[in-house]
Amino acid sequence: MLQTFYKHYSSMSNCATKHTLKMPFLILLFHFFINISPSIVAFTPQDYSEALEKSILFFEGQRSGRLPPTQxxxxxxxxxxxxGSGYHVDLVGGYYDAGDNVKFGLPMAFTTTLLAWSVIEFGSSMKSQTKNAMDAVRWGSDYLxxxxxxxxxxxxVQxxxxxxxxxxxERPEDMDTARNVYKVSPQNPGSDVAAETAAALAAASIVFRDSDxxxxxxxxxxxxxxxxxxDRYRGAYSESLSSAVCPFYCSYSGYQDELLWGASWLHRASKETSYLSYIESNGHTLGADEDDYSFSWDDKRAGTKVLLSQAFLEESIEEFEAxxxxxxxxICSLIPDSPSFQPQSFTRGGLYYKQSESNLQYVTTATFLLLTYSKYLTSHGGAxxxxxxxxxxxxxxxAEARKQVDYILGNNPEKMSYMVGFGQKYPQRVHHRGSSLPSVRAHAARIGCHDGFDYYNSGSPNPNILxxxxxGGPDNQDKFxxxxxxxxxxxPATYINAPFVGALAFFAASH
Structure with a gap:
């Protein structure tokens, strides 16, 4: 389980730098390029296409429920x-969020929203992978x-x-732990998870508007x-469900950002003026006036601003000019030549860095927003x-987005692809139950709850390549x-991959 705690690491010690200043200039320059600069890798559209196919395939490894013949x-x-059967409801299906066997509603809904947004903006660039991407969206939306x-x-919600x-x-196929079902209600509200679910369903409705x-x-x-x-029953689901969702997926940012995010997606999907009025009337109390410099399953403010900018840039809805x-x-905080660039947010190897746990989730969302905003600006002829x-x-x-994509795919100081199965060097001991245990086809006998830790503690590579x-990616010194x-x-996590699908589709179609 990926936990999110907002903490930042201090900058690296400059002791080594002080020492190397005594070296002759050429030796210092050599030291810099060998030890700091990432290797130069020129990825082609074919490389991005391969990565796109694999990034979508990952979602099949996260499926819960009865697998289809096309698996x-x-x-x-x-x-x-x-x-769900013990609660007289069918909750079969959906996605396991990460390396565990729980179905958490908030990250699953965000994953579905971002997969749908990827298809909406870049589906035409996915070519042979469009159907697989839509299937990934539908696996989430069917469950929701x-x-x-x-x-x-x-x-x-869980x-x-x-x-x-x-x-x-233990493998998901073997799990015998309690499959408790959790819900939010008028008495125990969860505006954050509910509004994100609404956003996911609305975004998915756009994906299937023509085909179904x-x-x-x-x-x-x-x-x-x-x-x-x-909207009617406002409250944070963390308060209603407590230890069932915390510290795993607490709603740190509150529920206001999800309400504005959900309304924005409903406006885009329905074009109904009631949602425009809602955004105008409620935006100021739901985070519309706040700038935030990350976008994640928890905090939707930056994503909402970019989404609503489309309505201004492409549809000339003046109410969204702000x-x-x-x-x-x-966007400017991510651009090195910008006066508002935040250099402390980047590693020496050039990776956008937000926090120590699962940092690549912020990299893939930032990359997606860069490219999506680039698309909106292009359509408007703006900057x-x-x-x-x-x-x-x-x-x-x-161009800045491409640097982040390339870093993830292997153009980094470790020369490591942080996408499993892509490139010559990638993580072998992924923190993932199904991947780290022998499959039911290779080992039909059940592997018990505690027996699985023999595999967990093994230094051997995972037997199943996810x-x-x-x-989650490297630390703030580019080490993994x-x-x-x-x-x-x-x-790994579904919400790390989801926005990367759109980013890879953009570069797969570039020349």
Whole structure:
């Protein structure tokens, strides 16, 4: 389980730098390029296409429920087939969020939203992978429809006791820990998880609008009901569900950002003026005036600003003009030539760095927003305003995004691809139960809750390659420890991959 605690590391010690200043200039220069600068790798559109295919394939390794005949990750098998049955509800399906066997609603909904957004913006660039990407969206949206079936009375938001689950190391096909079901209701509200679910359903409705109109309509109607529930009964789900979701996926940022995010997606999906009015009337109390410099399953403010800037740039909705200014400030903080650039947010190797645990989740979302905003600016013939007369072109945004993509794929000081199965060197001991244990096909006998720790503690590479998984990534000194116990760096998650799907599609289509 990936936990999110907002803490920052201090800058690196300059002792080594002081020592090397005594060297002759050429030796110092050599030292710099050998030990600090990443190796230069020129990735081609074919490389990005390969990475795109694998990034989508990863989601098949995270599936819960009855697997379809088209399942390509064949070391996985059916799991969680009785989820919800003890509560007289069908909650079979969906995704395991990371390396555990719990189905957490907040990150699953965010994953679905970002997968859908990737298809909406860059689906035309996915070519042969468009259907696989849409299947990945649908696996999430199908489950969220089940979880939302009783809305607006209540919403199911989790399956599995995380504390029991984390005391075991077992395959999802073997799991025998409590499959408790958790829900939010008018008495125990969860506006954050409900509004994110509404956003996911609304975004997915756009994805299937042409290919499956009836399904799209069902998604949108359900999204409206769930959003009404989220808005009418306001409160953070962390307070309602307590230790069931904390410290795993606490709502650190509160629920206000999700309400504005959900309304923004419903506006885009439905084009109904009621959501425009909602955003205008409530935006100031829901984070519209706040600048934030990260985008994650917890904090939606930066993503919302970029999403609403599209309505101004491409649809000339003047009420959203202020959101472009907010988007500019966020985007400019990522651009080295900008007056508002934040160099302390980057490692010496050039990686955007936010926090010590699962840092790549912030890199993939930032990369996606850079490219999405670049697309919006291109359609408008505009640029990002970075203070004074400084303006940054859409091409510059794409170039900065490419540096982050390339770093993840191997252009970094460790010469390590942080996508499993891509390149010559990638993590071998991923913190992931199904990947680290022999598959049911290779070892039919059940592996008990505590027996699995023999594999966890082994130094051997994982027997099943979780192709396409992006792990948490290196530390603030560009170092990576390939150890199964090092979940901060070696655990993958669906919400790390989801925005990267769109980013890879953009570069796969570039020339």
């Amino acid at each position: 390509r990750v064949n070391w996985r098998a059916d799991s969680g087939l009785s989820d 429809l089940k979880a939302s079936a009783a809305a607006p009375e209540f919403l199911y 399956v599995g006791d995380p504390n029991n689950d984390h005391s075991c190391w 109109p009836s399904y799209s309509a069902k998604l949108l109607q359900t999204a409206k009901k769930v959003f009404d529930f989220a 959101y472009k200014a907010h988007s500019d400030r966020y 990002a305003s970075c203070g004074g007369t400084a303006a940054v072109s859409s091409e510059k945004l794409a 192709v396409g998984a992006i792990v 420890s390939d150890e199964r116990s090092n979940y901060q760096q070696s655990e």
